[in-house]
Amino acid sequence: MQKIHDRLDGYEPGQLKGKFNVIFVIVSIALVLIAMRLWYLQVIRGSELRQRSENNSVRLRKIKPMRGLIMDDGRRVIVDNQPSFDLVFIPNRTKDVQKTLDRLRTLYAERSLSFPPLASSFTGKLKPFVPVIIERNISREKLAVVETHSLELPGVFVEVSPIRQYLNGEMTAQVIGFTGEVSREDVDRNGVGQFTPGDIIGKFGIEKFLDPYLRGKSGAEQVEVNVAGKEVRSLGMVPSVQGDNVILTLDAALQEAAWKAIGERPGALVALDPRSGAILALVSSPSFDPNLFNGGISASDWESLATDRRHPMENRAISGQYPPGSTYKPIVAVAALEEGLITPETTFYCNGSFEMGNRTFRCWNPKGHGQVNLHRAIVESCDVYFYNLGRLLGPDKIATYARAFGLGDPLGIDLAREKGGLVPTRQWKLARFREPWQPGESISISIGQGFNLLTPLQLAHVYATLGNGGTLYRPRLVKQLESTEGRVVKVFKPEKMGTLPIRPQTIQMINQALWGVVNERGGTGSALRRKEADVCGKTGTAQVIGLPQEEKIRKAKRTAADYRDHALFACFAPYGNPEIAVAVILENAGHGGSAAGPVARKVIDAYFAQKKTTTPGVGEVAIVEGIN
Amino acid sequence: MIKLDRRLIINFDWTLFVLVLLLSIIGLLNIYSAGFSITDLRQTPYYLRQIQSILVGVAGMALAFFVDYRFLGRHAYVIYLLSIVLLAIVFMSGYATRGSQRWIVVAGFTFQPSELVKLTLILALAKYFDRNRLGRSWRLRELWVPFLIVLIPFLFILRQPDLGTGLILMILFLSFIFFVGLEWKSFFMASTGGLVLVPLFWYLLKDYQKERILTFFSPERDPLGSGYHIIQSMIAVGSGGFFGKGFLKGSQTQLKFLPEQRTDFIFSVFAEEWGFLGGMVLIFMFLSLILWGLKIVIHSKDYLGALVAFGITMLIFWEVFINIGMVLGILPVVGIPLPFLSYGGSSMVVLMTAIGLLMNISVRRYILQS
Numbered sequence: 001m002q003k004i005h006d007r008l009d010g011y012e013p014g015q016l017k018g019k020f021n022v023i024f025v026i027v028s029i030a031l032v033l034i035a036m037r038l039w040y041l042q043v044i045r046g047s048e049l050r051q052r053s054e055n056n057s058v059r060l061r062k063i064k065p066m067r068g069l070i071m072d073d074g075r076r077v078i079v080d081n082q083p084s085f086d087l088v089f090i091p092n093r094t095k096d097v098q099k100t101l102d103r104l105r106t107l108y109a110e111r112s113l114s115f116p117p118l119a120s121s122f123t124g125k126l127k128p129f130v131p132v133i134i135e136r137n138i139s140r141e142k143l144a145v146v147e148t149h150s151l152e153l154p155g156v157f158v159e160v161s162p163i164r165q166y167l168n169g170e171m172t173a174q175v176i177g178f179t180g181e182v183s184r185e186d187v188d189r190n191g192v193g194q195f196t197p198g199d200i201i202g203k204f205g206i207e208k209f210l211d212p213y214l215r216g217k218s219g220a221e222q223v224e225v226n227v228a229g230k231e232v233r234s235l236g237m238v239p240s241v242q243g244d245n246v247i248l249t250l251d252a253a254l255q256e257a258a259w260k261a262i263g264e265r266p267g268a269l270v271a272l273d274p275r276s277g278a279i280l281a282l283v284s285s286p287s288f289d290p291n292l293f294n295g296g297i298s299a300s301d302w303e304s305l306a307t308d309r310r311h312p313m314e315n316r317a318i319s320g321q322y323p324p325g326s327t328y329k330p331i332v333a334v335a336a337l338e339e340g341l342i343t344p345e346t347t348f349y350c351n352g353s354f355e356m357g358n359r360t361f362r363c364w365n366p367k368g369h370g371q372v373n374l375h376r377a378i379v380e381s382c383d384v385y386f387y388n389l390g391r392l393l394g395p396d397k398i399a400t401y402a403r404a405f406g407l408g409d410p411l412g413i414d415l416a417r418e419k420g421g422l423v424p425t426r427q428w429k430l431a432r433f434r435e436p437w438q439p440g441e442s443i444s445i446s447i448g449q450g451f452n453l454l455t456p457l458q459l460a461h462v463y464a465t466l467g468n469g470g471t472l473y474r475p476r477l478v479k480q481l482e483s484t485e486g487r488v489v490k491v492f493k494p495e496k497m498g499t500l501p502i503r504p505q506t507i508q509m510i511n512q513a514l515w516g517v518v519n520e521r522g523g524t525g526s527a528l529r530r531k532e533a534d535v536c537g538k539t540g541t542a543q544v545i546g547l548p549q550e551e552k553i554r555k556a557k558r559t560a561a562d563y564r565d566h567a568l569f570a571c572f573a574p575y576g577n578p579e580i581a582v583a584v585i586l587e588n589a590g591h592g593g594s595a596a597g598p599v600a601r602k603v604i605d606a607y608f609a610q611k612k613t614t615t616p617g618v619g620e621v622a623i624v625e626g627i628n
Numbered sequence: 629m630i631k632l633d634r635r636l637i638i639n640f641d642w643t644l645f646v647l648v649l650l651l652s653i654i655g656l657l658n659i660y661s662a663g664f665s666i667t668d669l670r671q672t673p674y675y676l677r678q679i680q681s682i683l684v685g686v687a688g689m690a691l692a693f694f695v696d697y698r699f700l701g702r703h704a705y706v707i708y709l710l711s712i713v714l715l716a717i718v719f720m721s722g723y724a725t726r727g728s729q730r731w732i733v734v735a736g737f738t739f740q741p742s743e744l745v746k747l748t749l750i751l752a753l754a755k756y757f758d759r760n761r762l763g764r765s766w767r768l769r770e771l772w773v774p775f776l777i778v779l780i781p782f783l784f785i786l787r788q789p790d791l792g793t794g795l796i797l798m799i800l801f802l803s804f805i806f807f808v809g810l811e812w813k814s815f816f817m818a819s820t821g822g823l824v825l826v827p828l829f830w831y832l833l834k835d836y837q838k839e840r841i842l843t844f845f846s847p848e849r850d851p852l853g854s855g856y857h858i859i860q861s862m863i864a865v866g867s868g869g870f871f872g873k874g875f876l877k878g879s880q881t882q883l884k885f886l887p888e889q890r891t892d893f894i895f896s897v898f899a900e901e902w903g904f905l906g907g908m909v910l911i912f913m914f915l916s917l918i919l920w921g922l923k924i925v926i927h928s929k930d931y932l933g934a935l936v937a938f939g940i941t942m943l944i945f946w947e948v949f950i951n952i953g954m955v956l957g958i959l960p961v962v963g964i965p966l967p968f969l970s971y972g973g974s975s976m977v978v979l980m981t982a983i984g985l986l987m988n989i990s991v992r993r994y995i996l997q998s
Contacts, residue, residue: 019809023806024919027945031911034911034956035907035908038865038908039904041862041866042868046870052866053863053864
């Protein structure tokens with residue numbers, strides 16, 4: 001009883017004595033059971049099991065699955081698989097490591113094949129049981145040498161595994177991405193069974209985004225091996241399952257046209273189908289060769305890619321954020337019309353400059369455009385007209401309409417790292433800089449300068465939406481997934497994000513002006529004029545740094561290449577019922593009309609040239625629809 | 629909250645500390661051996677990472693030692709809820725990536741909340757049973773709150789899916805029930821109810837789920853998966869014989885016949901290289917650890933301390949028994965690590981922290997007396 005009072009809260013383990021006995025018995029039985037089992041396995045069956053371990057000839061061989069193929073809209077294969085022959089060496093399968101390696105070296109030398117540098121120095125580090133890779137992805141000649149002389153090369157094996165082949169290389173690199181060996185972190189994190197070291201997974205782009213579908217499922221085979229480690233027979237196997245094929249919305253021909261048109265210049269191009277949001281081409285330049293990543297990228301290749309000042313690994317089309325320049329003007333015009341601040345007939349006088357407080361904002365044309373209405377202002381890209389709109393609207397009203405077009409947030413394309421751009425407001429300025437909005441900043445943003453930022457994808461999206469009359473479709477790259485047998489696994493349908501809260505006549509008015517930019521006299525986009533289809537578009541020239549306007553004109557020829565203007569062009573075609581919308585941004589390339597326009601033109605030309613050859617098909621569809 | 633007391637040092641539980649440290653060092657040698665034949669020089673070797681885990685674990689141990697466990701008891705529900713939130717985050721992100729996911733990233737380290745839940749569940753159940761003392765055995769319907777406490781994390785973990793950890797949570801719950809006592813009538817009701825529900829449950833399952841459960845209980849159904857693992861594991865253990873093949877000399881290990889040899893099957897690496905002798909030493913060490921834990925339960929000065937210490941001791945006991953039983957082929961293959969020996973940071977850190985708590989309870993029996 002004395003003891004109970006010592007306890008702080010009346011707890012007396014003495015009451016639990018019986019329970020502790022039971023627990024003690026359970027623990028003892030459990031551990032004695034284990035000890036007995038250990039005795040049984042190690043002592044009673046010890047010599048037998050040791051024999052089995054020495055003759056252990058049953059191995060579990062993992063069968064790597066084939067990744068799914070990636071194809072374009074027309075079923076042209078963009079990513080294929082091909083076998084890679086890896087030369088593997090298992091040291092304890094030969095009596096004399098050096099002799100075997102020397103033999104291989106001599107055989108190579110006789111045929112003047114290069115011997116990989118690795119093999120000459122690695123003998124010191126070898127551990128007897130462990131296979132080491134002498135060379136990955138060996139050539140056919142080397143394969144023939146090793147196979148025909150296999151008896152002279154004990155311990156040298158050829159292992160076959162599928163690797164990716166990126167047929168379009170640099171052209172589609174940022175969209176497709178690449179694969180690589182699963183990292184140890186991934187293996188650890190995902191626990192037992194999900195991955196094993198050596199598995200191939202998508203690391204970037206579509207390869208990463210759709211990895212769970214593309215990857216497939218590993219199989220396994222129990223094989224009996226002889227003393228030399230050669231497989232004698234199969235004892236049973238679970239076949240691997242090939243990953244699903246991915247059909248993209250991309251059109252490889254347009255992609256190629258766009259890639260070639262951009263050439264070596266840094267920039268990006270996005271082509272969309274305004275009727276569905278399907279991405280027809282998405283190019284980012286400069287690019288990289290995804291085939292370098294097959295079988296592990298070499299350290300020097302990686303180094304040069306990662307440190308390249310031009311950032312070839314960045315997908316500029318979705319994560320590059322640029323000031324839109326004059327391509328932003330239609331949005332400002334929409335805002336002014338919808339807010340009732342102007343009518344299509346409202347005119348402003350442009351004498352080449354605009355006064356605001358003590359600052360002077362210049363029009364791109366120092367001579368001025370005279371008395372202009374909205375239509376002429378868009379066609380001739382008159383800055384002063386839009387300065388007036390900016391002053392009337394202020395940032396918040398412009399922002400409302402910009403956001404309605406889907407700017408300011410990522411659009412949700414099927415790729416990682418999409419940026420959302422920036423739509424400035426008074427509140428944003430205050431939160432970001434702790435300074436109130438300056439009236440002059442409204443003037444800058446009215447022509448797409450200042451704080452405004454958008455991605456090439458967003459630019460194409462804005463023009464696609466204008467073109468189709470105001471329906472917002474989520475841009476998408478993937479059309480559907482199919483099993484290897486051709487069964488459709490999953491369809492990615494066009495997704496409506498909403499409708500522009502704008503009167504149809506406003507959109508029509510803007511589109512007429514965009515038609516005028518290309519097709520009327522004095523329009524800034526005349527480079528795009530073509531007979532087959534009415535192209536509607538807008539040029540843009542965006543300052544890279546905020547040089548004061550007057551200085552800019554004087555210094556234009558002398559500025560260093562890095563500070564030259566970005567050239568932009570955005571368009572859709574044909575007028576009225578557009579099938580394609582294109583946005584081009586070329587970094588530091590100068591004027592939109594002369595630099596970016598021709599690039600867009602080549603893609604539009606490629607689109608309509610291709611359409612011409614496939615027109616009968618379209619006709620047939622129309623007839624079927626007529627019957628229904 | 630933290631009160632540095634001279635008596636914390638004087639009465640420090642050296643037995644517990646040395647035992648756990650020895651076990652971790654044995655584990656380290658084992659992981660070194662299991663990873664010995666990996667030639668990939670680009671990545672940190674496993675044993676170095678395990679050293680990191682042990683160091684973080686010792687820090688966790690120190691923290692759990694110095695904070696009065698009654699303080700932890702007071703906040704047990706909050707701690708429990710936080711760990712559930714972590715589980716939910718893992719669940720959501722797993723959903724987002726369309727795959728199973730068990731980890732989250734905390735300050736650059738990946739962490740499995742399911743390991744943490746083992747400890748927070750012990751704290752929450754201990755607090756519940758400390759607060760609600762009946763002075764008699766419990767009836768079935770009175771147990772719905774503690775059942776809910778275990779059910780929430782259990783369902784999350786089952787969805788991951790991680791059958792092993794889910795199983796451990798349920799066994800911990802049953803151990804607690806045993807500790808606080810269940811009425812005989814309730815016991816019979818629960819067992820007959822369980823027996824009736826099993827076939828009903830089976831009837832509701834889909835074919836592929838049935839197949840999975842059958843494989844789970846008889847590995848021969850899946851000769852390429854767990855069946856192969858068990859056979860190779862038994863060959864490895866048996867071939868060790870009485871004295872073992874010696875450090876770094878286990879051919880089953882070095883030739884990679886053994887699956888998951890760093891993690892769940894680490895005991896077979898040990899048994900192959902150190903033989904029956906080594907195996908018995910290890911089992912004896914675990915037995916000492918468990919008995920020492922039960923001693924702390926008996927000597928703890930309050931009910932909360934007794935409950936927490938009991939929960940932790942049972943956690944270690946069941947994990948040891950199920951893991952080794954699985955490796956030796958007498959229990960089905962479920963993913964449960966061997967305490968202090970298996971490779972894996974989350975398990976190591978959580979168990980070390982749990983040991984810190986045990987020491988805490990052990991040392992405070994001297995302090996609380998006054």
